[in-house]
Amino acid sequence: MPQESRATSRRVLEAGAISAQSARNLATILGALGDPVRLRMLSLLGTVDEASVRDLAALSDLSQPTVSHHLRVLRDVGLVTSERHGNWVRYRIARGRGPTVGTLFDILAPVALDPPRTLRPMRPEVVEDSLDRLIGRLAAVYPEASFDVVGRIVRECATTLLRTRTTAGSVPLLTLVERYARQRLSDASRDRARSAPHVLFVSQTDTARSQLAAALTRRLSQHRVVVRTAGLTPGAQIPRNVRTLLTELEVPEAAAFPKALTDDALRAADVVVTLGCSDACPVLPHVRYEDWAVGDPTFSSPVGFAALRDEFQDRAARLVADLLDEQLAPTPE
Structure with a gap:
């Protein structure tokens, strides 16, 4: 293949894929979501104003230190924020991330709950x-x-x-x-x-x-x-x-x-x-x-x-x- 053709193909491939940096950033977020406990915590935080470690621990029968670890993972990728109120730290969905979290669960619902069925296209x-x-x-x-x-x-x-x-x-x-x-x-x-x-x-x-x-x-x-x-x-x-x-x-x-x-x-x-x-x-x-x-x-x-x-x-x-x-x-x- 001539050099120009190879270069053109590379540009086409690059245009069709997300950038390497974006892929790394997204992989980090998806890695944080790749745990059932964290997904349940995130879904709860998406429906309440805020919750404490004690509230979230009740979801999973895990110790509060373990729950705190999971919350730190979600916080490190920018999905969750925390704020101290007296002796308690309260967690909530990060500002502006609510629609993203809601869309995540809504879009994945058919994949997670129902087998795909093909709709025969009309002419x-x-x-x-x-x-x-x-x-x-x-x-x-x-x-x-x-x-x-x-x-x-x-x-x-x-x-x-x-x-x-x-x-x-x-x-x-x-x-x-x-x-x-x-x-x-x-x-x-x-x-x-x-x-x-x-x-x-x-x-x-x-x-x-x-x-x-x-x-x-x-x-x-x-x-x-x-x-x-x-x-x-x-x-x-x-x-x-x-x-x-x-x-x-x-x-x-x-x-x-x-x-x-x-x-x-x-x-x-x-x-x-x-x-x-x-x-x-x-x-x-x-x-x-x-x-x-x-x-x-x-x-x-x-x-x-x-x-x-x-x-x-x-x-x-x-x-x-x-x-x-x-x-x-x-x-x-």
């Missing part, structure tokens, strides 16, 4: 023809939106779901595209004076906490509250334990799937509830925001999952009561 011409027909139907249902707007929203929904939905489910992909597009078009045309209260649950990937919170809120409100979910970086699938509970709550598979956060959903919401991603969620002036510091049920034990469900249900009940009271209150003159 491009089939997708295009089906989308054209869908756009025509929805343009007739939502005449207040222009044909171009309907087309843009439908294609954006299709692009999002084609990119993120990597497992084969029982619901056809185009059915999900239609449902997602209908939600977005309804949100964009919402009449606040006449419609029911809207709640938007936002998590990092819209696969676990947001889906569980939405299902319980919808059930408790007896569908008198419009509920939406969204993710900053939508995941591929809902974990099996969450999907099982959604089935028990009689939530159709076509109604619960990861969706991207959009401006339409934010603008339509009366309340935005963030779950592990409050720092990264855009803030609009007319929208009420709440942050629910509740653990992620994805990797929970059965006992832990039941406790999380109870906490989600308590919070959802308070939110529903508040919203319906506000809806029924007389308008001030």
Whole structure:
């Protein structure tokens, strides 16, 4: 091979790989995470403001010095910080690392919990023809939106779901595209004076906490509250334990799937509830925001999952009561 060709190949290879220094830095972080005890500690710290060595020792039946060692490993790679309060040292997720930690567990959930299943790709011409027909139907249902707007929203929904939905489910992909597009078009045309209260649950990937919170809120409100979910970086699938509970709550598979956060959903919401991603969620002036510091049920034990469900249900009940009271209150003159 000529020298120039070898040099070109080397440049192509270098462009496709992360730098050597970045690889060393990342390997150090991954090495710190390569321990079950540290992963459990990190997951707990991701859902509470702070915790002591005594709190974290209760997770693993390890001695406090051993727990302190694990925490130092996480601190040395910049994932955890510590602060002394009297005789106790309190640990928390490092500033700005919360979304990273949440995304880590959300993205790895399908790999850790469920075997991968291949989604048979649809031929491009089939997708295009089906989308054209869908756009025509929805343009007739939502005449207040222009044909171009309907087309843009439908294609954006299709692009999002084609990119993120990597497992084969029982619901056809185009059915999900239609449902997602209908939600977005309804949100964009919402009449606040006449419609029911809207709640938007936002998590990092819209696969676990947001889906569980939405299902319980919808059930408790007896569908008198419009509920939406969204993710900053939508995941591929809902974990099996969450999907099982959604089935028990009689939530159709076509109604619960990861969706991207959009401006339409934010603008339509009366309340935005963030779950592990409050720092990264855009803030609009007319929208009420709440942050629910509740653990992620994805990797929970059965006992832990039941406790999380109870906490989600308590919070959802308070939110529903508040919203319906506000809806029924007389308008001030």
